[in-house]
Amino acid sequence: MRTEFDAELEDRLLRYAAIDTQADAGSTTQPSTAIQLDLSRLLVTELEAMGAEDVRITDYGVVLATVPGTVEGPVIGYLAHVDTAPQFNASGVKPVVHRNWAGSPIRFADAPDLVLSPETYPYLAEKQGDDIITASGTTLLGADDKAGVAIIMTMARHLLAHPDLPRPKLRLAFTPDEEIGRGVDPRLPADLGADFAYTLDGARLGEIEYESFSADGAVVKITGVSVHPGWAKGKMVNALHLAARLVAVLPQATMTPEVTEGREGFLHLYEMKGTAAETEMKFILRDFERDGLAAQGDLLRQACATLQAAEPRARISCEITPQYRNMRYWLEKDMTPVDLAREACRSVGLEPVSVPIRGGTDGSRLTEMGVPTPNIFTGMQEIHGPLEWISVQDMAAATCVCIALAGLGGRRG
Template sequence: MQHIIDRFINYVTIDTQSDSSSNTTPSTSKQWNLANKLVEELKEIGMQDVTIDENAYIMATLPSNTEKQVPTIGFISHFDTSPDFSGTNVKPQIIKNYDGKDIVLNEEKGIILSPSYFDDLLLYKNQTLITTDGTTLLGADDKAGVTEIVTAMEYLINHPEIKHGKIRVGFTPDEEIGRGAHKFDVAKFGADWAYTMDGSQIGELEYENFNAAEAKITIHGKSVHPGYAKGKMVNAILIAHEFLNHLPQAEVPQKTAGREGFFHVHHIQGEIELATIELIIRDHDLTLFEKRKHDLQAIANKLNDLYGNYLSLEIKDQYFNMKEKVEPVFHIVELAKEAMLSVGITPIIKPIRGGTDGSQLSYMGLPCPNIFAGGHNFHGKYEYVPVESMQKAVEVIVKICELNCAQTN
């Protein structure tokens, strides 16, 4: 257990926060710090063909140790962390033999991780949890996945009696800003299929995800002295407020679940002369997804008709539901399911209320379901991961490799 704890903490204490406002890849130079470290570590444990390209995409090979002709499989995780919350000076706390009670993350600030609010905590009584200190995110999304892949490869190298085919691993930057797969070289990776280790709760196995787009609304106003503004002032802030009021109030993340889609406003800023709104659009159903984009445009058109053409709307597709690409090769999901059952885990097969690199990779020719990495409450100060879940994820990776070989004639 200590080995996986040490590796994980070593990764999460390196700040790798990505930045959506940047046009570079990776979007922040600090991502190179962990990327370069991973390259050296992969070489140290005995991986071969370890490469890192000019955009910090890492690939490595564990060669086959069988004479069988076995399909090449891959495992992929991202090493950046979310820009939604600070990832600087992460100070992990280790809670051994968790008793099911409140965890004081930060006594001075009164920050408590409580099962009365986060009831998933009660699934992990008597286990070892790694939490934040209440001032940063943890980075289990997805440094838990990185930890698990490296640890699983190290285990296979040290246990050559476990027969497996060729295995490829890949680590990507900028997943948290929707670009993780943009410059991933699928042909170079050379796998028949892959798995992202980027899910949450132990047992999660996902091959459906949201269709996703981002939207930016820009409103230009006219500032005039308020004492003489009648018929002249155009207040961009108020038009932005009216735009938000036209969105369906019940179709937001905090009021939806399962396959229900939503609009999520995540940034707004404004002055009289200029206001901007940034939001994301999500829906599992492609027809409803397209309708959501149409509805946003309809709101923009309505307000432009009402106030004059002061408002512009830009919508960009981000990724699509991988289900269409995975279902024709559904045996890859069944293989992961069997691996979980073999190591004592009950699979939880459900749609992702989000996206992974795998959703884009599936459309790039690399079918790529998603497997749990074990963390909870991503992108904030209440993030935590049970060490036992990470250990089980390592076991699942190893078992997938073993079963893939055993089931090949």
């Protein structure tokens, strides 16, 4: 289905995606990279030009703005994040539009051997006739979450241009550093000032998500005994070898991302660096239930303790840090925001579907901090890699849902 929003959404995503906003988990600044503010400042300029109110960038890097209400009702927030994932190259993104895609495999100008095939990716096969946007093959696209940014900006522009449309006060927020788990500063809930909110950070058409992983991060540090290798017998303790032994005893066949799906959690080693003298390993722990997450932490601690007992000359530490919790724990107590989003979907001819997110959003933290924030689809697919793609028409459908949702909020006033 084509809408009046297609051209605007395409233009916005092409412009936003070309701006490098990659986050850096190793940085201690806020935001983690100054380049994220390049897009944030552009959004401020565009919001002011379209007539939004209270537009500003906070000192923790979040763009905030208001679409004034025309009727009484709950204050509704809409959020998306400006940063892109650090897992894959995000510099020099060259978006490509495959207009009125005919259904044949999509190839990439800068990576001729790369193929996006509808046979391999069934959801793509459903999008024949849509306008498909990809990158050029050597970078991710950044639809995660610049598609969400484009959708919210398009919605805001439309509502501001039509003051006759009923809606309550809307608050917009564009956050940095979501991809590295730092999108929600403790000051954001109060600054946002919303009764409830929605992140535009989901995938397939019609998805309204209110369950996410619960998440912890873990850092294991192994300090061995460094000795010249020529005279090391009986003296050296190789930290790299101990790290390899730790990986070997963890349940790789049943508890890693590459062998889990659905509601199964995982224990993921995503970074390891060091020398024979000292090695650091970084893990993420994910499960939909608190007990499952705690069991993963216990498993990792016990594996470290066993390794320490076997080699007392080494020093092995395991530090586990909470990251976010399943938003369902709070949303299931009051499903009003979820029910409104489902009603908005049906009002524009979509049947809503709710599936658990095998990840988290800024909404996970916001919900835990007192602002109920389910997640709405954008259409983004195969994120964090060179095959990332999105349908402009899926984005347009999400825009229609957001506008309808604002109208429903006004009628609830």
